Amino acid sequence: MLSEYLVAWLCLAYFVALAPFAPGFASLDNLRTILAYLLPILVVSVGLTLVLILGGIDLSVTSMIALASVVGGKIMSGEEGWLAGHALAVPVGIVAMLGTGVLLGAVNGLAVTVGRIPAFIATLTTMMFVSGLAIWVTLSRKIGGLPDGFLVLGQRLWVAVGIAGGAAWVAHAGLSRTLYGKWLYAIGHNVRAARVSGVPVGWVTFGTYVVSGGFAGLAAILFTAVLETGNPEMARDNLLDVVGAVVIGGTSLYGGKGTIVGTVFGVLFLALVDNSLNLLGLSFYSIMMVKGGVILAAALVDTTRNRWRGGAR
Amino acid sequence: MTAPVGRSLGLLLLNQASLVLFAGVVLTFGLMSPAFLQPANASNILIQPASTGILAVGMTFVLLTAGVDLSVGAIMFVAAAVGGKLILGGWPFGGVLAVMILIGVLYGAMNAWFITQFAILAFVVTLATRYFGRGLGLRITETRAMNLPESFYELGAARVLGVPLPILVFALIVVVAHVVLTRTPFGRQVYAVGADVEAARKAGVRTRAVLFAVYVICGFCAAAAGMVALSQAPAVSPTFGNNREFMAIAAAVLGGTSLFGGRGAVFPGTVLGAVLIQTIENGLTILNVNSYLYPLITSGVIFIAVLLDATRCRVLAHVNRRKIFVETGS
Amino acid sequence: MTPALRFRGITKSFFGVKVLQEVSFVVPGGQTVGIVGENGAGKSTLMNILGGNLQPDDGEMEFDGQRYAPASPGDARRAGIAFVHQELNLFGNLAIAENLFLGGFPWRARWLPWIHRRRIHERARQWLAEVNLPHAPDTLVERLSAGERQLVEIAKALAGDARLIILDEPTTSLTAVEAERLFAILGRLRQRGISLIYISHSLGDVLRLCDQVVVLRDGAVVAQAPARELTVERIVAWMVGREISQLFPPRTGQPTDRVLLDVAGVTQPGVVKRVSFQLRAGEILGLSGLMGAGRSELARILFGLDPCAAGDVRLGGESLRGQPPRERIRRGLALVTEDRRWDGLCAEATIGDNLTLVALPNLTRSPLAWVDRAAAGQAVQRIREAVRLTPAARDEQPVKTLSGGNQQKVVLAKWLLNEPQVFILDEPTRGIDVGARYEIYRLIQELAARGAGVLMISSEIEELIGLCDRILVMRRGEIRDCIEPAAFDRERILRAALHEEVGV
CATH class of the missing domain: 3.40.50.300 (P-loop containing nucleotide triphosphate hydrolases)
Known part of the structure; x- marks a missing residue:
């Protein structure tokens, strides 16, 4: 929706404008906090960006995070995990969390390609089912006692930055430099023309939902490590954050348009708003209201800009 | 058209996918528990979907124009929160009712204004106002559950001519919505706008006014749904109305309304969808199923229904494909 | 009055x-x-x-x-x-x-x-x-x-x-x-x-x-x-603004005897019935018929986009049975569809991206490998010159900003990059004005002159007569006539296309 660099400037302007007012906004500690909470959202937003470029949508990503978090907890927890205390607990847990995302992504992909169900409704039902599953498995309790070897991902910021940055870079490179990326944009622009031109539409679509699921699994790993629990309600209220960030970052809901760089800045922008309002002492419900206003304002800026640029149109 | 009987029967079943599914669900529960088929429970099956159903009726208007309203749950919440405050503040019931409806209408008008005036996608606008509304509602209730007086509960149990009030309200809204959609110029123009906005404008339809109206109607229905929900469980919790928009969309889609606009109906479509969703929950309650399993089973059934619908569209497209010549002899 | x-x-x-x-x-x-x-x-x-x-x-x-x-x-x-x-x-x-x-x-x-x-x-x-x-x-x-x-x-x-x-x-x-x-x-x-x-x-x-x-x-x-x-x-x-002395460019090549595309008994119930013909290297084969006679449907079947119940299509002697479009493209088939905006182009995408869409798999080892951008850029330049795309348009410009004639050149060029042996062109001059048509005709003749086979579907009989080496006439899903140049005649083609529908 917005051009990627406009959002970058918005981030900078917002930061500079708010820094004198919000106590500690510009402190190193605070920036670390922002980063720690931003990374999981970034990873899942990157996956969603790919799906939106394809012209689809994935409403189930945040519920996948919750389920993957629960799966990780069930395996790794020192208190109730299946592999409690085992040397392989952490690697198996991580693989299982990623696998959860990939598997659910594959379900979405099959529903959309083979079942030909519209993505909105297919991923909506997946969302209901998966979040229900996460809650049922844990009877809505959080799972604590995760091993230190896993929590290190949340405590050592550079590890998380490396993982999230690496994931974003892979997506960026894949999108801008590979055949897969070109195919993705082509399908988003005109799926019929892509099919006639020999693009394997079904496989690319399926693969993209799988990748989106995989990114959700990765986000769950980072999120679980930061919050230190396997939580069946993890990220439950973040779905609209994720969609909002991607859209602010310039990705079109109609497909064919968007970049990972834009998404990075979109996520950063929402994180800055969130954090600064917190520091200003606003209650979380006021923050929600402001965030709603921010998404709307961003959309307004964009349509107005397009109108100027488009002239008579 | 002299297709073999078996195939045309299959088509008929596919065409009525949600009805068939509904029958299947009722039959299954009926076989598993005789209590499910008792007359007393039949009225439950109709009362319980009233709130979701009303919400879904409003959503149907919006979906018919190829839009979406993600803020209906938030509207429900804001209206209920304000209404609850006023009731506890000793306002007369009629006044509270009027204020709640007014909130729904104004909220819908706000959505509509952004969507029509600035040409922003409905998905984005209502996503933003959904945040805004939930924040506002939490602020009003101070994030605490608000219990309303018992008199409210009596309202939910009240009967007019032997019909429970929630059913009556639901039925009234359905009838009015059905008539508006099928018999009035506005209703037919809603379908035209959903099929092709630009063509509708060229045909002399005031497309902006039509779009504006559907979001206002949706807001109105959301407030009404909030009222009916309060009359059934007189408390406003911080999660009141949360994610109800998804239930409403699911109900409309189950009833055959297309997300791409121009196709669908309030009656029987959306009503059937809402009743189907609620019947599953009702049956599970009677069977004493672990309540954690409700969302799993409900979404499972919705998934099957959606899959059936997608198959139906595909088969119908195949059957209705224009033939270049008619095969003779076979 | x-x-x-x-x-x-x-x-x-x-x-x-x-x-x-x-x-x-x-x-x-x-x-x-x-x-x-x-x-x-x-x-x-x-x-x-x-x-x-x-x-x-x-x-x-x-x-x-x-x-x-x-x-x-x-x-x-x-x-x-x-x-x-x-x-x-x-x-x-x-x-x-x-x-x-x-x-x-x-x-x-x-x-x-x-x-x-x-x-x-x-x-x-x-x-x-x-x-x-x-x-x-x-x-x-x-x-x-x-x-x-x-x-x-x-x-x-x-x-x-x-x-x-x-x-x-x-x-x-x-x-x-x-x-x-x-x-x-x-x-x-x-x-x-x-x-x-x-x-x-x-x-x-x-x-x-x-x-x-x-x-x-x-x-x-x-x-x-x-x-x-x-x-x-x-x-x-x-x-x-000038007299057009020639509507069609002069022919430079001649059809050879080598069969490129061999269509034998292609049948799909309700759509096409026992369609058989051969397309030779260097030949421009016209396909006439009324709207709805099954010409575009035949093109889609030949290309593997729609199912085919019986019959066989051979390209260079090898059967294409059951192959998806991607595989047929790899073996040298190209399809210019009837409606550019519907399934021919990605209108919002850039000229460059549209041009490389078909041939990109040739420039990479796998879908996840790097695209050779330098090679792609060169290929785009080469093909732009080959089809004489307007030099005013930049590669980064959305294709929808081009005129109809230039858009059609982009469609032709994206296939040309893949160097196909057989072109199926469905109404290649629809909605294109007189000046640009001449250019498209010239491109088609150049294809044939270089040894490709062209199957050209058109509703304009004059166009087929002016351009083709043979003309097939389709009616109600079947090939009803095959006309040699000596017998090219507007009335005969129309009669074959209409036959019992109206008494011409």
């Missing part, structure tokens, strides 16, 4: 570019006026001004002796001016009667916004009879054929009390029979004293139907004359 519609000095610019300058002419009451011109000559802008979609910068219109300045499509309709558009503005999900009255339903009573169903059905039935359409008013429009929808559009215009009806390319999606029926009805409208503006690329139809012809070029009226004094050649000369 008093003049019904008068344009006086209409001028309009977009972004400083004049698209209409001082357009003045008169549509006399009760007459039919044809407006012709190349794409971009300003026809659609003029009609948008007439319909109230655009406002002129200068000039004025007069309708029925009154000043006419529509601010919206509603104003035009109220003034009695109706449009029958190229892309029909009907709603498939509504009934015929509802489509007729969508803008202004009659109410049950003044205070009750309730549709008077009986009345709209009665009136709809009356208007449908007027256009000879024997359908019930509550039939959904999506169940009608393209020709029947056109008639509904005209009925809609009549129902709106139109005194001037504008027909914009009304015959492009009609079969010959349907077009005849349309012409007959237009004649009846004329008798009722309704003025018509008829816009078409099909100059023969224009001459046959119209009283007057107005020729637009570069936004200005270059000629207006009574139709009976005109010939197609003269109109074309006015349209392009």
Whole structure:
């Protein structure tokens, strides 16, 4: 929706404008906090960006995070995990969390390609089912006692930055430099023309939902490590954050348009708003209201800009 | 058209996918528990979907124009929160009712204004106002559950001519919505706008006014749904109305309304969808199923229904494909 | 008779570019006026001004002796001016009667916004009879054929009390029979004293139907004359601003004996039946037939986009049975589809991305490997020059900003990059103006000269006669005739295409 660099400037302007007012906004500690909470959202937003470029949508990503978090907890927890205390607990847990995302992504992909169900409704039902599953498995309790070897991902910021940055870079490179990326944009622009031109539409679509699921699994790993629990309600209220960030970052809901760089800045922008309002002492419900206003304002800026640029149109 | 009987029967079943599914669900529960088929429970099956159903009726208007309203749950919440405050503040019931409806209408008008005036996608606008509304509602209730007086509960149990009030309200809204959609110029123009906005404008339809109206109607229905929900469980919790928009969309889609606009109906479509969703929950309650399993089973059934619908569209497209010549002899 | 519609000095610019300058002419009451011109000559802008979609910068219109300045499509309709558009503005999900009255339903009573169903059905039935359409008013429009929808559009215009009806390319999606029926009805409208503006690329139809012809070029009226004094050649000369000595470039190559594409008994129930033919290297094979005879469907089957129940397609001796389009492309098949915007191009994407879409797999080892950007860039440059794409367009520009002719060159070029052996071209010159057509014809001949086989589907018989080495005629899903150059004859082709449908 917005051009990627406009959002970058918005981030900078917002930061500079708010820094004198919000106590500690510009402190190193605070920036670390922002980063720690931003990374999981970034990873899942990157996956969603790919799906939106394809012209689809994935409403189930945040519920996948919750389920993957629960799966990780069930395996790794020192208190109730299946592999409690085992040397392989952490690697198996991580693989299982990623696998959860990939598997659910594959379900979405099959529903959309083979079942030909519209993505909105297919991923909506997946969302209901998966979040229900996460809650049922844990009877809505959080799972604590995760091993230190896993929590290190949340405590050592550079590890998380490396993982999230690496994931974003892979997506960026894949999108801008590979055949897969070109195919993705082509399908988003005109799926019929892509099919006639020999693009394997079904496989690319399926693969993209799988990748989106995989990114959700990765986000769950980072999120679980930061919050230190396997939580069946993890990220439950973040779905609209994720969609909002991607859209602010310039990705079109109609497909064919968007970049990972834009998404990075979109996520950063929402994180800055969130954090600064917190520091200003606003209650979380006021923050929600402001965030709603921010998404709307961003959309307004964009349509107005397009109108100027488009002239008579 | 002299297709073999078996195939045309299959088509008929596919065409009525949600009805068939509904029958299947009722039959299954009926076989598993005789209590499910008792007359007393039949009225439950109709009362319980009233709130979701009303919400879904409003959503149907919006979906018919190829839009979406993600803020209906938030509207429900804001209206209920304000209404609850006023009731506890000793306002007369009629006044509270009027204020709640007014909130729904104004909220819908706000959505509509952004969507029509600035040409922003409905998905984005209502996503933003959904945040805004939930924040506002939490602020009003101070994030605490608000219990309303018992008199409210009596309202939910009240009967007019032997019909429970929630059913009556639901039925009234359905009838009015059905008539508006099928018999009035506005209703037919809603379908035209959903099929092709630009063509509708060229045909002399005031497309902006039509779009504006559907979001206002949706807001109105959301407030009404909030009222009916309060009359059934007189408390406003911080999660009141949360994610109800998804239930409403699911109900409309189950009833055959297309997300791409121009196709669908309030009656029987959306009503059937809402009743189907609620019947599953009702049956599970009677069977004493672990309540954690409700969302799993409900979404499972919705998934099957959606899959059936997608198959139906595909088969119908195949059957209705224009033939270049008619095969003779076979 | 008093003049019904008068344009006086209409001028309009977009972004400083004049698209209409001082357009003045008169549509006399009760007459039919044809407006012709190349794409971009300003026809659609003029009609948008007439319909109230655009406002002129200068000039004025007069309708029925009154000043006419529509601010919206509603104003035009109220003034009695109706449009029958190229892309029909009907709603498939509504009934015929509802489509007729969508803008202004009659109410049950003044205070009750309730549709008077009986009345709209009665009136709809009356208007449908007027256009000879024997359908019930509550039939959904999506169940009608393209020709029947056109008639509904005209009925809609009549129902709106139109005194001037504008027909914009009304015959492009009609079969010959349907077009005849349309012409007959237009004649009846004329008798009722309704003025018509008829816009078409099909100059023969224009001459046959119209009283007057107005020729637009570069936004200005270059000629207006009574139709009976005109010939197609003269109109074309006015349209392009010069005499076109040759409509078709001279042939440079000759077909060889080597069979490239061997189609044997291809059958799909209800679509095509026992279609067999051979396409040789260097040959341009025409495929004629009416709209809906199964030509495009055959193309899609040959390309693997639609299922094929029986028969075999061999490319260079190897069977393509069961292969997906991707594999057929790899083996050297190319398909230029009938509708560029629908499935030919990604209109929003850049020229560069469109050009490389088909051939990209050749430039990478796997879908996840790096694309060789330098090689891709070179390939784009090379192919742009080969098809003589307008140098003004940058590679990063969206393809939708190009003219129709240049868009079609992009489609041809994206296939050329893959160096295919066999081209299937479905209506490659549809919607392309006279000048750009010549270029497309030349490209097609170059393909053949280089040893490719070309299967060319076209509804314009002159085009096939001018270009092809042989012409196949398809009717109702079957190949009915194969005509050699010596026997090329417009009438014979038409007869084979129509046969029992009308007695030609």
